[in-house]
Amino acid sequence: MKIAIISVSKKGYELSSSIKEKLDSDSTIIKIDLYHKNVKEYFPYLFEEYDAIIAIMASGILIRTIAPIIESKVTDPAVLNIDDNGKFVISTLSGHLGGANKLTKKIANLIDATPVITTSTDVNKKLGIDVIAKDLYLSIDNSKEILFFNKSILDDKEISFVVNPNKNFNYLFEYLNNNTLEINVSITFSSKVDKDEIHAVLDEHELILKERDIVVGLGCRRGKECEKIYDALKSSIRELDIDLSRINKLSSAEIKKDEKGMLELSDKLNIPISFVNLEKLRLFESQDIQKSEFVKSKFGIYGVCEPSALIMAGFDSELIYKKTSYDGVTVAIAISK
Template identity: 75%
Template sequence: MKVAIISVSDKGKELACDLKNKLEKDSTIIKTDLYHKNVGKYFPILFYEYDAVIAIMASGILIRSIAPLIESKVSDPAVLNIDDNGNFVISTLSGHLGGANKLTEKVSTLIGATPIITTSTDVNKKLGIDVIAKDLFLTVENPKEILFFNKAILDGREISITINPSYDFNYLFEYLNNNTLEIDLSIYYSSKINPAEILVSLDEHELILKEKKLVVGIGCRRGKECSKIYDGLKKSISDLNVSISRVNMLASAEIKQDEQGILELSEKLDIPVNFVEMEKLKLFKSDDVQKSEFVKSKFGIYGVCEPSALISAGFESKLVYKKTSYDGVTIAIAISK
């Protein structure tokens, strides 16, 4: 998640700096940028360049600033509102698909504030259909149906999920079994459903959830054991609160194609590995990739795990887990658009 923090007062700016330092220690926060004053100038930029905007200001200023920019719950960024004293963190926009509710919980813990969340499913301890999509990195093909299904869930009605029996949906079952929020589901199987898609239905209403491609990029020292690489992968996937079975592909650089630890891990998990050509890595550019001068001097590229993950996930993919080191292993995770 790329986060912008904007403040209008000196006190708010101080809080913004403190919050930035804390957020940057989180591997799921790809970058955090600070902005101060000039809200009329900055908001139109922040709204389209960041996954989340944290506004430290009066709610009236925030609401008037974002009102002309709001388009859709599918595309709008998460927006949080914090008072200058850091007493309250309010999930203001895109609570589910945008991730504002979960970010509100995270930020309130970091600064010792009270989280304010008002979405109906959350306050009634129900699992929203859009929460499932967000948590499992799924796209919603027909988002206009979200309201109908979430209302049905609030009313305690039974929702049907149909999946292809030939596809591995263990990550979905594990997620549903471990989730503490209530939802009444029946699961059916049909070979007519496209693999990697989930059909949600009730009465005449249907909603399709489709997997985004989730790629784990791996860098490691020469000769690193499979078990050590696996430990790093497990920790990073755990930080995203998904099952390893949700991973679609492993990725690394071409220079690692004979690395036994990576090859063994691919075989052990039955997950394919893509070794990206060095020329592609040399040409790849992204402001989100951390640059290593050591790797550059040794291999002629600025990094391995982040660019390998992004290239393998496809055009307009984005990082959801920045490069993090685990005892000689680096892990980054990207998802397709």
């Protein structure tokens, strides 16, 4: 997640600096930028460039500023509102698909504040269909159906999830098992459903959830054992709360194509691994990747795990887990658009 923190007062700026310092070590936060004053000038840019905006200011200023630029719950960034004293963190916009509700809880915990969340499914301890999509990294093709399904969930109606019997959907089953008190759901199987889709069905309504490709980029010291690489992978997906069955691909640079530990891991998990051509890595540009002068001096490229993950996830993909080191293993995770 890429976060912008914007403030208008001296006290607000001090709070924004404190929040940034606390979040900098979080591998799930790709970058954090601070903005101060010039609210009307900055906000249209922030809406385009960031996944989340934390606004430390009066709610009236925030609401009047964002009202003309709000477009859709599917595309709008998460917006949080915090008072200057850091007493309350309010999920203001895109609570589910944008991730504002989860981020609100995280920030409130970091600064010892009270989280304020008002979405109906959350306050009634129900699991919204758009929350499921966000948590499992699924896109929603027909987002107009979200309201119908969330109302049905609030009314305790049974939703049927239809999946392909020839695909491992352990990540879905585990997720639902952990949320059985929040949604009334049944699972049915049909070979007519694409393997990368989950169809939610109720009465004459259908909502299609589609997997976005999750690609784990790997780097390691020469000769690193499979189990060590596996331990690093498990640690990273634990932070994102991703089940192993949800990972679509592994990737690395072609200089690692004979790395025994990586090849064994691919076989062990039955997840394909791709090794990206060095020339593609040299030409690849992204403001989000961390550049290593050491790697550049040895191989002529600035990095392995982050760019290889982004390349294999496809055009316009994004990092959801920045390069993190685990005892000689580096892991980064990217997701397709």
